[in-house]
Amino acid sequence: MSIRGPEALASLDEAMRDIRREEDEISKRLARAADRISKIREGEAELFRQLARLRLDPAIQGELDGAISTAETRARAQVKAHAKDLSRAESAVAEIDARLSQLTTERAAVLKQYETHQAELRALANSLGASIARDPAFAAKQEQAVALAEVAAQSMRKTEQAEADREEKGKPYREDRLFMYLWEAGYGTANYRANNLVRYLDGLVAKLVGFHKTRPNFAMLNEIPLRLREHAERQIAMAKSAEAELDEMETAAIDAAGGKPIRDAMKSAQQQLTDFDAQMLATEDQRDEAARTVATLSQGLNPAIEGTLGELATALEREDIQSLLADARRTRTGQDDTIVAQIDDARARAKEEEQETREQKERLKTLAARRRELEDIQWEFKKQHFDDPRSTFREERLVGDLLNDFLRGSITAASYWDKWQRSQNWGAGTSDWGGGVGLPNNGRQRSNTPWPEGGGFSWPDNSFGGGGGKSKGGFGGGFGRPSGGATGGGFSRPRTGSSGTRKHGGFKTGGGF
Structure with a gap:
């Protein structure tokens, strides 16, 4: 069972939404873990105060309590400010995600309009095919x-x-x-x-x-x-x-029969798609930057908070505090034992949180890399116009098992993209040749000359090949694989600072069914 271009792109869009959703969830988990670690440290500090009141004379107790309290107060203030920064960053990502979702929906609607116009032009071409063919x-x-x-x-x-x-x-x-x-x-x-x-x-x-x-x-x-x-x-x-x-x-015959308004509508839709692609590229780059900010903040990597929490941790690791804890372990009193057990439990919980945090950080890095790779693939997909309604893919697993393999990292982005390219065809009756309408049925007959498979040959601009067969780069007027595209496993998607528009070709407004 084959997959049509628009449906294939929709599957990639859905996978992208899943990646972004998981990124957001992990960032929130990291933020909650950082908050829990901060609270565990505060609880540990309070336990040491209780232990000091039991075992130390007031003078030493006051000095120790002052050192802990100073670090604790500063840490609490920084945690509060950090929480506000994180909340703002998360809101920014949410707004960008909403914008991307809206752009994706609107682009799909325009692509649907393009497909409708394409069908209208095909029907008109069918009705004119025989008469044009009889023209000497x-x-x-x-x-x-x-x-x-x-x-x-x-x-x-x-x-x-x-x-x-x-x-x-x-x-x-x-x-x-x-x-x-x-x-x-x-x-x-x-x-x-x-x-x-x-x-x-x-x-x-x-x-x-x-x-x-x-x-x-x-x-x-x-x-x-x-x-x-x-x-x-x-x-x-x-x-x-x-x-x-x-x-x-x-084209002249089609226009004379009333086809020009349809072709103009297709051209307008093409321009809208071009504009959407440019907006989405810029918005994706904005999200990438915003997501990095959220990841940094959710991992507690803000220099100020890192410094103040480090001061609190240092205060809790002072030699005199460790001596106090060691003395409490050596003596057997009910109150000491209870407090020491609570301190041990707090440290064990902090260690578990830190271990889980490390694992979540690695997962977040993997997701960010996978998201960027999928953005690269989507860019090439649109750039080579595989999302055109006439584009089809033989391999259904591209949006199933193979997509999952890519997301899990079992296959590389380059390998996954190569499978898309190898699977792609233009639908029955599609003209891959020039800029005309490519009349079906009784109209124009293309050359059926077989080009050597695997011979390494393609027409210089990849727009001239066997009608309706395996795509050697595209259809109509440079609509195929543009110069500067992905080669050798690389990707051509521009990153921040590039306009990111479709500069090579476009949907073929002349028809070519």
């Missing part, structure tokens, strides 16, 4: 475009074969270190530069390896693929030019 000028141009596409395909196949031969037949040359030394030095050409002694020695080496006989063969082996690729690229340009002329003819 169109038929002649179509025949020319198909022929040029066949020639381009054949030229590219020859090029790829020559490049394969270069790799295979050139291997013995490349493995001969003496031959390659002379080749790279330019020996035997006008580019060769060496003094008389080196020339003499290189001449001996050349005779030894038969360089003068083998060099022309290696040169030809390298030159032929270059010339063939230049020829193939010229053929591709000609084929694309013919295809563009067909696109213009189709």
Whole structure:
């Protein structure tokens, strides 16, 4: 069962909401844990006061109590101020989350409008397909475009074969270190530069390896693929030019039949989507910064509070206090034993809280990293317009098990994104070619020339390929994989300070069903 582009993006949006929700929950847990640790420390301080009243003379007791009280008072004031800062930061994150949710909802509504207009244009194209196909000028141009596409395909196949031969037949040359030394030095050409002694020695080496006989063969082996690729690229340009002329003819016919308002509406929706993407990117970056602030505050990393709580902890670890505790342990009185047991319990609880806090901090770091990776994937998803209603994905597990594997860290973001790309297709009847409407049914027939699978070939701007088949980068007018996209496992999403708009292509307002 396949997944449509809009539904796939909605699943990623839902996963993003889950990550943000868990981030918020952990931040709140950390804040509560920090508050509990603070209260445990205050309770511990009070227990030491009680123990001092039982075991110390008033003078020493007053000095000890003063040291604890000073640190405790300052810590309490800082905790109160810290709580206010944290509350403000949490409110800021909540407001940004609400804004992101609203933007996501509004964007989905515009995408739905785009899909409606797309269906209207498809219906109009269906009704005009047969009449346009009977137009002699169109038929002649179509025949020319198909022929040029066949020639381009054949030229590219020859090029790829020559490049394969270069790799295979050139291997013995490349493995001969003496031959390659002379080749790279330019020996035997006008580019060769060496003094008389080196020339003499290189001449001996050349005779030894038969360089003068083998060099022309290696040169030809390298030159032929270059010339063939230049020829193939010229053929591709000609084929694309013919295809563009067909696109213009189709678009003119559609507009004459009343299609222009629909195309204009699609263009308007496209611009709205572009604007939404820019707003969402900026808002996501704002949330990332706000979430870091919440994480810092919820972990008690504010320098002021860290300092004052540290003073309280130091006061409770003073040598005289530890001596007091040790003396109380050595003697067996009911009151001493009760207070010492309570102190031990308080310290054990503080230790447990600190251990849990460390674990939650690590989880929060993981979630933040996963959120940023998912933002990268969503950016590429939209940038390559996989959310277009005509885009489909064969692998249903992308929004199920594979998504869970990514969220758990079982697979990397690059690997997960690669699976999306490999699974993506354009729906039946979709034109991946040029900027025209790509008439279905009795209209325009695309070339069915098979491009070599895995041959590494794609049209220069990734907008010209087999109609309705596996996407080699997109559909219509540069609507596919834009330059500067994710390559080699990396992602192109701009972070804070970048405009983040769709600068490459857009939804294809000319149709192409």
